[in-house]
Amino acid sequence: MDLNLKLKIWRQKNNTTGGHFETYDVVANEHMSFLEMLDVLNEDLVNKREAPVAFEHDCREGICGTCSLTINGQPHGPNAGTTACQLHMRYFKDGETITVEPFRAGAFPVVKDLVVDRGALDRIVQAGGFVSVNAGQAQDGNAIPIEKERASQSFESAACIGCGACVAACPNGSAMLFTSAKVRHLGLLPQGEVEEEQRVQNMVAQMDHEGFGMCSNIGACEAECPKEIKLYNIAYMNRAYFKAVFTGE
Amino acid sequence: MNLDSKIPAGPLAEKWTKYKSTMPIVAPNNKRKLEVIVVGSGLAGASAASSLGELGYAVKCYTFHDSPRRAHSIAAQGGINAAKNYANDGDSIYRLFYDTVKGGDYRSREANVHRLAECSVDIIDQCVAQGVPFAREYGGLLENRSFGGVQVSRTFYARGQTGQQLLIGAYQSLSRQISLGSVTMYNRHEMLDLVIVNGKARGIIVRNLLTGKIERHAAHAVVLATGGYGNVFYLSTNAMMCNATAAWKSVKKGALMANPCFTQIHPTCIPVSGEYQSKLTLMSESLRNDGRVWVPKKKEDAEAIQQRKLKGVDIKEEDRDYYLERRYPAFGNLVPRDVASRAAKVECDKGHGVSPTGLAVFLDFSAAIERYGHIEANKHGNHNPTKEEIKILGEKVVSEKYGNLFEMYEKITGDDPYKEPMKIYPAVHYTMGGLWVDYNLETNVSGLFALGECNFSDHGANRLGASALMQGLADGYFVIPYTIGTFLANEISTPKISPDLPEFIEAEKKVIDNINALLSIQGEHSVESFHRRLGKIMWNHCGMARTEAGLKEGIEMIRQLRAEYHKNVFVPGSNDEYNPELEKAIRVADFMELGEVMMLDALNRKESCGGHFREESASPEGEAMRNDAEFTYVAAWDWNNGNPEMHKEPLIFENVELKTRSYK
Numbered sequence: 001m002d003l004n005l006k007l008k009i010w011r012q013k014n015n016t017t018g019g020h021f022e023t024y025d026v027v028a029n030e031h032m033s034f035l036e037m038l039d040v041l042n043e044d045l046v047n048k049r050e051a052p053v054a055f056e057h058d059c060r061e062g063i064c065g066t067c068s069l070t071i072n073g074q075p076h077g078p079n080a081g082t083t084a085c086q087l088h089m090r091y092f093k094d095g096e097t098i099t100v101e102p103f104r105a106g107a108f109p110v111v112k113d114l115v116v117d118r119g120a121l122d123r124i125v126q127a128g129g130f131v132s133v134n135a136g137q138a139q140d141g142n143a144i145p146i147e148k149e150r151a152s153q154s155f156e157s158a159a160c161i162g163c164g165a166c167v168a169a170c171p172n173g174s175a176m177l178f179t180s181a182k183v184r185h186l187g188l189l190p191q192g193e194v195e196e197e198q199r200v201q202n203m204v205a206q207m208d209h210e211g212f213g214m215c216s217n218i219g220a221c222e223a224e225c226p227k228e229i230k231l232y233n234i235a236y237m238n239r240a241y242f243k244a245v246f247t248g249e
Numbered sequence: 250m251n252l253d254s255k256i257p258a259g260p261l262a263e264k265w266t267k268y269k270s271t272m273p274i275v276a277p278n279n280k281r282k283l284e285v286i287v288v289g290s291g292l293a294g295a296s297a298a299s300s301l302g303e304l305g306y307a308v309k310c311y312t313f314h315d316s317p318r319r320a321h322s323i324a325a326q327g328g329i330n331a332a333k334n335y336a337n338d339g340d341s342i343y344r345l346f347y348d349t350v351k352g353g354d355y356r357s358r359e360a361n362v363h364r365l366a367e368c369s370v371d372i373i374d375q376c377v378a379q380g381v382p383f384a385r386e387y388g389g390l391l392e393n394r395s396f397g398g399v400q401v402s403r404t405f406y407a408r409g410q411t412g413q414q415l416l417i418g419a420y421q422s423l424s425r426q427i428s429l430g431s432v433t434m435y436n437r438h439e440m441l442d443l444v445i446v447n448g449k450a451r452g453i454i455v456r457n458l459l460t461g462k463i464e465r466h467a468a469h470a471v472v473l474a475t476g477g478y479g480n481v482f483y484l485s486t487n488a489m490m491c492n493a494t495a496a497w498k499s500v501k502k503g504a505l506m507a508n509p510c511f512t513q514i515h516p517t518c519i520p521v522s523g524e525y526q527s528k529l530t531l532m533s534e535s536l537r538n539d540g541r542v543w544v545p546k547k548k549e550d551a552e553a554i555q556q557r558k559l560k561g562v563d564i565k566e567e568d569r570d571y572y573l574e575r576r577y578p579a580f581g582n583l584v585p586r587d588v589a590s591r592a593a594k595v596e597c598d599k600g601h602g603v604s605p606t607g608l609a610v611f612l613d614f615s616a617a618i619e620r621y622g623h624i625e626a627n628k629h630g631n632h633n634p635t636k637e638e639i640k641i642l643g644e645k646v647v648s649e650k651y652g653n654l655f656e657m658y659e660k661i662t663g664d665d666p667y668k669e670p671m672k673i674y675p676a677v678h679y680t681m682g683g684l685w686v687d688y689n690l691e692t693n694v695s696g697l698f699a700l701g702e703c704n705f706s707d708h709g710a711n712r713l714g715a716s717a718l719m720q721g722l723a724d725g726y727f728v729i730p731y732t733i734g735t736f737l738a739n740e741i742s743t744p745k746i747s748p749d750l751p752e753f754i755e756a757e758k759k760v761i762d763n764i765n766a767l768l769s770i771q772g773e774h775s776v777e778s779f780h781r782r783l784g785k786i787m788w789n790h791c792g793m794a795r796t797e798a799g800l801k802e803g804i805e806m807i808r809q810l811r812a813e814y815h816k817n818v819f820v821p822g823s824n825d826e827y828n829p830e831l832e833k834a835i836r837v838a839d840f841m842e843l844g845e846v847m848m849l850d851a852l853n854r855k856e857s858c859g860g861h862f863r864e865e866s867a868s869p870e871g872e873a874m875r876n877d878a879e880f881t882y883v884a885a886w887d888w889n890n891g892n893p894e895m896h897k898e899p900l901i902f903e904n905v906e907l908k909t910r911s912y913k
């Protein structure tokens with residue numbers, strides 16, 4: 001079935017100019033993905049010699065974390081546990097108006113149209129989101145058994161795709177969910193536990209330095225996270241942080 | 250041209266160890282003075298950049314992505330092989346080596362593959378130490394599963410997100426080196442040319458994708474880890490941005506492209522549903538551990554399903570043709586990818602396909618759900634379970650193993666695979682061909698190295714599942730840190746290379762001219778529309794089945810399309826801004842040249858081997874027939890200014906006997 005849609009899309013030339021909404025008509029097929037619908041619009045714009053809408057994407061299957069659209073006010077759109085690239089048009093109605101904006105946050109400057117710079121998230125990881133082990137230094141993989149349940153909890157946090165939807169969802173623009181997922185992923189494993197004190201302090205300091213906001217327990221991040229990273233990651237990080245601050249020198 | 254593979258002397262199993270302990274080494278104080286450019290931050294690039302940084306080299310790493318963590322490697326689902334023999338089922342380094350050589354249909358180098366199998370063991374240890382949360386047994390030990398083309402369980406995995414977890418491990422190591430200052434990271438920088446000075450690779454020309462600025466970057470050596478070229482087919486399972494430009498520009502500067510026609514068509518992908526489609530989604534091969542592939546025996550049934558009058562579940566057991574189990578009883582649903590893909594095509598060509606387009610087969614989990622349900626019921630002490638109980642328990646096991654894949658399938662198709670068998674069809678997935686490299690992973694251009702999917706070295710004519718991740722990480726963590734020393738040990742007194750040398754200025758100018766040329770065409774058709782047309786030509790003429798006539802026609806069509814492109818493409822915007830259309834335009838121009846060389850290679854190779862199936866070279870039962878007497882060689886292509894020329898590296902097998910690959 002075909003859907004006749006009105007798109008209200010944020011257009012912004014670069015990070016020095018302001019932006020505004022433009023309205024476009026597009027006809028989409030219900031089997032298309034949201035991004036394929038934008039492809040159709042862009043093909044149309046190019047054929048009319050108008051500037052296509054810049055948006056980021058790569059894997060188009062919900063794993064690379066590149067796509068970053070706020071659809072009708074929600075980062076990644078209306079469906080729970082779904083990235084924008086996995087959203088299909090069958091969830092929209094004929095005649096609907098859809099608003100599309102970039103992920104908005106103080107720490108994510110707009111590059112162009114719907115594209116933002118999320119480099120701050122990389123810098124948080126660089127501050128300590130790793131295990132200090134060089135290639136060739138490892139012992140046998142089975143030397144330390146890890147409880148199945150613990151490995152699986154660690155995996156749940158490690159499933160974060162670094163998309164930044166949590167930041168865009170948060171009224172304070174906080175990166176707590178992202179940062180805490182990394183802290184918990186590594187902290188739950190014997191290999192990562194060793195460095196936890198230093199890690200959590202460095203990562204939190206970097207987070208503040210990048211200008212991300214404070215966490216005031218609103219929970220919007222959890223609601224919009226496409227990988228269903230839970231708030232208890234934040235609780236875990238807070239515990240680790242206080243432990244580090246109060247037991248450290 | 251003499252292609253010296255530089256394989257060390259000695260018995261197969263000792264080559265690498267001996268070579269490692271006798272090769273030239275660069276002293277730590279000299280390492281700091283040597284700069285290395287690594288292009289790519291996928292599994293191969295990130296592991297190489299971090300390991301070289303750990304050793305003390307001054308590393309510069311480039312990616313066109315906004316972050317190293319976005320590389321296409323992130324999407325790998327199923328797992329990574331290693332000859333750990335934790336399952337105690339008879340696995341060994343030799344067996345992994347043998348399976349890979351056989352799986353590759355005897356078109357890879359023995360010594361490289363053996364080294365890969367040796368390194369596989371260390372990779373798992375390294376990843377565990379980095380904090381990769383692999384799947385574990387209740388006892389806390391690492392869990393394994395099986396992949397196609399082998400009879401042991403040697404695949405390590407992290408649910409259906411193995412690539413993601415491995416890449417995050419490598420990304421974390423890379424991030425650590427960035428924070429320590431030994432690696433400088435250049436995100437959103439795309440390599441658009443290679444710079445050669447006095448016969449050695451000394452740098453690259455890149456475009457800053459945010460500003461459009463063209464920049465010259467110099468180093469003592471250049472390592473490419475830029476991935477595969479499957480997107481030449483437009484529709485593939487590769488991420489949208491994957492492209493061949495870095496490798497192809499190097500070919501145009503004299504590097505050789507080896508076995509470009511060896512492309513892998515993966516049997517289990519979600520079928521194409523419409524013209525607007527931008528990419529295809531893989532359903533991991535691990536599903537073939539538990540899923541059974543079938544089509545209706547009767548053509549009427551298939552037609553009824555195509556017209557949506559019947560569903561898969563309506564077809565009675567005795568009316569189903571489990572054609573893989575029937576044709577290949579020894580391996581059944583776990584035959585290698587090339588064999589499974591062709592078998593699906595055969596059934597669909599006969600009219601037994603099960604989607605409206607007729608291009609799909611079923612992948613069915615009902616038997617697995619029942620089997621697991623029984624086992625679980627027994628575990629719970631319930632020896633008389635009802636059908637419903639079995640189903641619930643069995644679905645739980647299947648969901649634990651493949652939950653995210655089932656969800657992904659449902660999101661895309663709107664169908665529930667727990668209730669209805671999945672529909673799948675083959676799609677382009679991986680490219681075994683790539684830059685020609687010797688045992689050191691060095692191309693024929695001195696100082697230019699190639700790792701991961703970007704090189705051709707280990708998979709012959711067909712790659713086995715879960716072996717690409719293994720190869721990328723082996724190359725990056727355990728091979729290049731040693732072998733780059735063979736080149737750099739002779740460079741310790743070479744001062745820092747200046748990016749202001751005339752070779753850099755000239756290469757920069759060419760890149761700018763090329764961009765201006767594309768922008769000034771101002772034709773009528775979008776880049777995307779040309780890419781789609783190219784993809785169709787490639788799929789129809791150089792896809793799952795190839796013929797002499799088809800290839801000859803395809804070559805003509807590509808040449809025409811290319812000429813039309815340079816007259817009639819429309820690239821909007823300008824160079825000095827963020828301009829994704831321009832990025833695409835450069836990449837598609839390269840695909841069009843590479844596509845021609847792929848067809849020339851396919852035309853030259855008058856045999857069927859692995860993923861390359863020439864209809865003229867098949868047995869009466871339709872099985873592929875190799876021609877070892879004439880084609881046991883690597884075909885390495887020189888672009889030669891548009892008049893491609895082929896050079897041969899003969900393949901010598903001293904340990905494995907060449908046999909007809911049989912999975913019956």
Ligand SMILES: Cc1cc2nc3c(=O)[nH]c(=O)nc-3n(C[C@H](O)[C@H](O)[C@H](O)COP(=O)(O)OP(=O)(O)OC[C@H]3O[C@@H](n4cnc5c(N)ncnc54)[C@H](O)[C@@H]3O)c2cc1C
Binds near residue numbers: 291312531
């Ligand atoms: C859907 C899918 C599932 C898969 N599942 C499995 C699996 O289960 N097991 C397995 O073993 N294999 C699997 N594979 C194959 C495997 O994922 C890839 O072969 C492998 O990840 C390639 O890694 P790489 O590091 O060589 O390249 P990539 O991960 O593709 O990285 C390429 C890098 O190079 C950069 N780059 C490229 N060109 C340029 C340029 N011009 N300038 C700057 N940077 C550049 C990119 O930004 C990127 O960082 C799968 C593949 C697909 C498509």
Ligand code: SF4
Binds near residue numbers: 161163226227229
């Ligand atoms: S926590 Fe969720 S929303 Fe935040 S970056 Fe990770 S995956 Fe995205």
Ligand code: FES
Binds near residue numbers: 058061062065066084
């Ligand atoms: S494009 Fe990769 S997650 Fe959306």
